Amino acid sequence: MSKAFEYQILGEVCKVINGRAYKQEELLKQGKYRVLRVGNFFSNNSWYYSNLELDEDKYCENGDLLFAWSASFGPKIWKGEKVIYHYHIWKLLPNTNKINKIFLYYYLFQRTNSMIGSTHGSIMLHITKGFMESLPVQIPNLVRQKKIASILSALDDKIELNNRINAELEAMAKLIYEYWFVQFDFPFDFAQGKPDSDGKPYKSSGGKMVWNKELKREIPEGWEVKELGRVLKTYLGGTPSTKIEEYWNGDVPWLNSGEISDFPIISSEKKISKKAIKNSPTSFLEKGSVLLSITRHLRVSILGIDACFNQSVVGIKENEQFKNSYIYFSVLSDIDRLMSLRTGAQQPHINKEIVDCSPFVIPGQEVLTLFYEKVEPIIQRIINMIIRNHTSMDKLKQ
Template structure:
C-alpha cells in the first residue's frame, strides 16, 4: 500500500457557497443544481432539492463541480458531518460541502469513495470548535492508502460496486412492489372497487354504500367498524431503566426506535444486544415474531413496521407491539397506513408538556374497518406474495450490506486482495 494525502491525488478540493437568498435573480426559476449536506450519504447524487440561476453562477464565486466529484459534509446536524457521496451530474454545492475531484491518472474515484467510507469516524473526529465542524484543510491533508496500481484500485471498487448495485436493484424492485401493494389496497378499500359477487368492481358497478358514523364517511353495505383490540393484542414495552448493552448472544436483542424506518421496514444493521437475563425480563410480556407490528410511541410518532419472517426479538423503550389474531395480518398491516387509521392516530395523540406521543392508550382507541364475504381473505391471497417478495429482497439486502461492511475494511487494509 502507498500512503498519500488526499490533496496529492486530487485535481481540486474546494467548497461551495450559498448565493444571497434575498436576491431573486440568484434563485427564481433556477436550473443549475445546488446541493446541501442534508442530501449527502447516499452513494450517488443525481438530482438536488434546490437550484440556482446562471446569474448566481456569473455574479458569485460558486463553481460547477464535474461528474464523479466526491462531496464530503464538513458540518451538519446529527450524523451528517463526514457523510459523502459521488456527484453523478455536474452541480454546485453550499459551503458545507467539500468537493474533491480525483486525478484519474493517480486514483480511481470509486476506490477513494469506499476508502473514505471506512474513515467516517476518523474524519468526524478531526472536527473542531464549539459546533464541531470540519474544514477543507483537514480533508486536503487526510491520509489515503492506495494499492500499488490503478488496476487493483479498479478491481477493488468493482467488487464493492457489484454489491451496491445488487442492493440498489433490490431497492428499485421493492419500490415497485410497495407501489403495487398500495394500488391494490386503495382500489379495494379506498375506492371500494373490490370484485363483487359477479367479479365486477363493487362501487363502480353500483354497489350500495352506507354512511358509517365512526369513520364519518360511506363504506359498503354490511361492512363494520370495530375496536382494534377486538382482533389484536396490544402489548406495551417495559418502563423500567434501559438495560445495558451486552453482546452475550446473537439472539438476545431489543428493537430500538432507530430500527423502525420511515419506510415501514425493520433495519437490523445496528442491534441493541442485552444479557440473557435482561432479555428474559424484557420479553416477559411479548417476544415479537413474524406478522407482529411494532410501533413507536415517541420521537417519530407512530412509525411502524411488520416483523418479517425469521425474526424473534424483544422491544425496547417507547415501542408498542401489536399482534393480529382475528384479522388477516397483511390486510391489517396495509390498513395501518390507510387514511382512516392515520386520521385516528392524529386525533388520539397525547399532548404532553414538552412533546407529543402516541402511547398504548391511544392505540387501543383505534377502530378497524372489517369487510364481509371473505373479501379480507381474498385480498390477503393477492397481497401476501407481494409482501413476501419485498421481505425476501430486504433480507437479501441485509446480508449484502453485512458482507459489504465486513469486506470493505479488509480490502482497504490489504487483508483481502483481488487481482488487478
C-alpha cells in the first residue's frame, strides 16, 4: 500500500447515528417536519410528516452526510430543509481532524456495491451497524482528501448541470410528442394536403377527425390504432442460472428492472457471458431498443448500449417505420393505464401479453418523418451527454 494512504476503521474516524423507527400511526399526511425514508432518499417524492420533537441527533440538516442501509443502499449529502431521518438511514458525523466529509461520501459511494455483498436478511436485505463501524477505510492525509473531494465535486456539478440540460431536452421532445400525437396538432399544410414543418396545427385548424373505438376518441383521418405486439417485436427477459459461474462476469451487460429507471441506459451493475445468452431465457437487444420494467413502478427507457435483461423487463425493438423516439414516448404516455392493470399484492406487476395488447397509434408516415427529424437529434444528444458523464466518472475513478 502507498505510504500516502493508510487504513482506518470507520467507527474510529466517524460517528454512526441511528435514525428513529416509526409506528404507522405516527406518520402524518401533514406536519412540522418531513420524515426522510429510504424511498425518499432515492426517488420517491411521496412524503410523510411528523410533529414530534426529538433529540437533535434525530434530525438532519442541509449538508449532512447520510447512508441508507436497508433494502436500498448508499450515501447521500442531504440538500434541503431540516427533516427527521428514518431508522433505515444512518447519519454520519466525521471527525474533521481525521477525515473530510465530502471525501468520505465519495469513498462510500465507490464502496457501496461491494458492501451489498455483506448484507443480511432473507426478506429485507440490510447492512448492520456493527459492520459499518468496523469497515476499513483507506484514506490519504487531509490535504489530499480535500483535493480529491474538490475534483470529484466539480465533476459532480458538471454532471448535475448536464442532467438538468438532459431533463430539459427530454421535456422538449415529450412536449412535441404530446402536441402532435395526443392533441393531434402536428403541423399541416392544408393547401397541399400534407404535413409540413411550417404548417398550421392540424386539429386546432379544423383538420378532419374520425372516431376510433379502441381509444374511444377521435383521431386524425387516415390514422390507425393496432395492438403494439402486432406492429413491433417484443421480448421478455430472463435470468441465467446463478449456480453456473461461467454464465456470470462476462462482457454482456445484463439489466434488472430497477436499472430501467435510468434514461438512457448506458451501463449495468452485472454482466453475463455469451454462453449464458445461448443457454438461458434472457433476451438480447441492440442499442436503440426500448425497455419497459413490468414490476412494481413501471418505467420505460431507451438502450444506449447492447444489453440483456431479466424477466421483469419487456424489450421492444424499433423498426424501419417506428423508431425508438416514437415508441418511447408512446409507451411513456401509456404508463398510467398500464399501472392500473397491475396485479399481485406483494409484487404488483403486468405481463408481456398486456404490453403486446396495448393500443398503439399509427400515424401517417409523413408525420412520423417530420417527428424523427425534430426529435431523434434530441434523443441522440441526451445519450451522448450521458455517455460523456459516465466516461468522465470512470476515468476519474481509475
